[in-house]
């Protein structure tokens with residue numbers, strides 16, 4: 001799977017550019033798509049799905065230029081999309097819903113739809129609930145039905161928009177493990193605000209900020225961007241430097257200890273090993289942001 005995004009810009013009337021001259025080649029495997037609210041992540045994912053088109057620039061998937069409608073149709077055949085807000089029909093069971101999705105995806109043979117649906121409910125851990133109505137499911141179970149529908153038709157490209165938001169920790173870990181298992185054989189683009197999910201599953205990251213590329217490369221590279229710039233402050237000192245990004249704060253005996261990313265640490269601060277949160281925050285103190 002080869003995805004190439006070339007100088008893509010997207011304008012929505014009366015708004016700042018949702019995407020502003022984005023160029024990137026995405027590798028096969030599990031890719032984390034990060035960025036603050038309104039950064040352009042959903043716009044980019046909808047573009048990759050062929051739902052919306054760039055104002056300028058081009059998107060290629062496996063060499064197919066998505067500006068041609070024939071290419072968009074071809075790509076739909078290899079695509080599974082789990083949008084941010086998807087509510088599977090509450091009156092259907094998972095098997096009935098997957099059968100319906102299979103029809104929409106053009107799987108004509110009933111027996112083929114049935115066997116794929118059975119395999120997928122097992123894969124997402126819903127075998128015991130496969131004949132129960134979705135309306136009675138928990139949020140996590142509904143998300144699992146959502147990912148199962150995205151996997152109908154055995155897509156090679158899977159795009160998921162904030163799939164773990166609102167899930168309890170157990171269900172979140174289960175869900176991201178499921179996604180990581182898929183990324184071994186396919187390209188999975190995971191958009192999320194939960195950096196830990198990305199740190200645990202995505203070897204490659206793409207970060208958007210105000211519609212522009214902020215980082216594009218291995219996850220380890222973003223962590224390295226915070227090396228030598230991540231500090232724990234002395235709890236006795238109240239002063240924080242002006243250009244510090246605060247990653248977290250902990251109340252400890254004697255005051256508050258801040259974890260900060262900065263090039264100018266305050267007196268008494270101790271350097272610490274950076275993680276992905278620190279790397280992400282390091283981008284915010286690089287001052288090229290508009």
Ligand SMILES: Nc1ncnc2c1ncn2[C@@H]1O[C@H](COP(=O)(O)OP(=O)(O)OP(=O)(O)O)[C@@H](O)[C@H]1O
Nearest residue numbers: 012013015018035036037038039040041042043044
């Ligand atoms: N259909 C649309 N019509 C008008 N403006 C839009 C439309 N879709 C997105 N936008 C605008 O484009 C910008 C980027 O939005 P987008 O939803 O892509 O961001 P995002 O990174 O997915 O944000 P979030 O993390 O909040 O989901 C925002 O300013 C948004 O208001």
